[in-house]
Amino acid sequence: MKKQIIKKALLISIVILAAGLSFYQLTKVNRQKTSNQVSKIQIVAGENFWGSLVSQIGGNKVNVTTIVSDPNADPHEYETNSIDARAIANANYVILNGAGYDSWGNKLLSGSPNNTRRVLIVAKLLNKVNGNNPHFWYDPTYVNQVILKMESDLINLRPNDKSYFQNQYKQLQISLNVYQNQITNIKKHYTGVTVATTENIFNYLANATGLNLVSPSTFTQAVAEGNDPPTSSIIEFRNQLTHGQVKLLVYNQQTVTPLTDSIKQLAIKQQIPIVGITEIIQPTGTRFQDWMNRQVTSIKNALAVGAVPNGN
Numbered sequence: 001m002k003k004q005i006i007k008k009a010l011l012i013s014i015v016i017l018a019a020g021l022s023f024y025q026l027t028k029v030n031r032q033k034t035s036n037q038v039s040k041i042q043i044v045a046g047e048n049f050w051g052s053l054v055s056q057i058g059g060n061k062v063n064v065t066t067i068v069s070d071p072n073a074d075p076h077e078y079e080t081n082s083i084d085a086r087a088i089a090n091a092n093y094v095i096l097n098g099a100g101y102d103s104w105g106n107k108l109l110s111g112s113p114n115n116t117r118r119v120l121i122v123a124k125l126l127n128k129v130n131g132n133n134p135h136f137w138y139d140p141t142y143v144n145q146v147i148l149k150m151e152s153d154l155i156n157l158r159p160n161d162k163s164y165f166q167n168q169y170k171q172l173q174i175s176l177n178v179y180q181n182q183i184t185n186i187k188k189h190y191t192g193v194t195v196a197t198t199e200n201i202f203n204y205l206a207n208a209t210g211l212n213l214v215s216p217s218t219f220t221q222a223v224a225e226g227n228d229p230p231t232s233s234i235i236e237f238r239n240q241l242t243h244g245q246v247k248l249l250v251y252n253q254q255t256v257t258p259l260t261d262s263i264k265q266l267a268i269k270q271q272i273p274i275v276g277i278t279e280i281i282q283p284t285g286t287r288f289q290d291w292m293n294r295q296v297t298s299i300k301n302a303l304a305v306g307a308v309p310n311g312n
Helices: 002-039 048-061 082-090 103-111 140-157 159-190 200-209 217-224 231-242 258-269 288-306
Strands: 041-047 062-068 093-096 118-121 194-197 249-252 274-277
Touching: 041 048, 041 082, 048 062, 048 093, 048 140, 048 159, 048 288, 062 082, 082 103, 093 103, 093 140, 118 140, 140 159, 140 200, 159 200, 159 288, 194 200, 194 231, 200 217, 200 249, 200 288, 217 231, 231 258, 249 258, 258 274, 274 288
Parallel strands: 041 062, 041 093, 093 118, 194 249, 249 274
Antiparallel strands: none
8 A cells, every 4th residue: 555655656746847847948948039039139120121131131130020011012101000119119220211201110210219229211321301212222322331231230239249240241242243233234235225114113223224214204203102193294105105215114013003004005005025113022021132133134134125235
């Protein structure tokens, strides 16, 4: 009888000890997960193109939350929610585009003042103001300026990880060179070729590639702002397409209206090559440079069909 009692007591002790060890291990794992999460720099990016770039510099030292990543959402008209507000409030580093593109982000910042939080407004870095074309990520020079600032900010936030951020930055530079070299190649062979666009999202890239953007600025600006273009600009645009002036039409797939669609259909009728580009990285999860390289390559291929190289 005593032996049975001792065996039961021993068995109970073993079970209790095993349960205790399991609980300890689980608690330890959860504590480590929490510690790792807290130790990372908490970053909020207004849009996924800036979020992609800073996440590549930050690597495993950062946790990046992107507010606008839905390809069907218009960043200009995005409506924030409590989740966005909480993310901003808890962030160590916030990156916004600025120039009126994501003014909702300024309201979130004002709603949660924090003197220790670092904020990068890309427009301010580039000396741009409201009313300027806000599509800065389509200019390779601007992109290079922004990632340099991101590296500097991350080093200031976490000096002990300086060498890590510097190495990540170098790797990103190398990766960005792929699409930026494509831009240089287009400029070499197609400088001065006349092209058009339905919206001013393409302006910076047109300048970088040396293409001659002839679509009426009053038309593209109005479309970008969600307004009706002047009738005279519509007539001018249609004449450009029908009179053989345009060798390529770049079409913003995220600001489709009956008017821009009619411009697209007219270009198709005139057998003008068309390339669609987007404001937000598509598909979601794609790296910035891969998304941009795909679009630049499409432009290069379309020019090869619709334009004659200049011989350089």
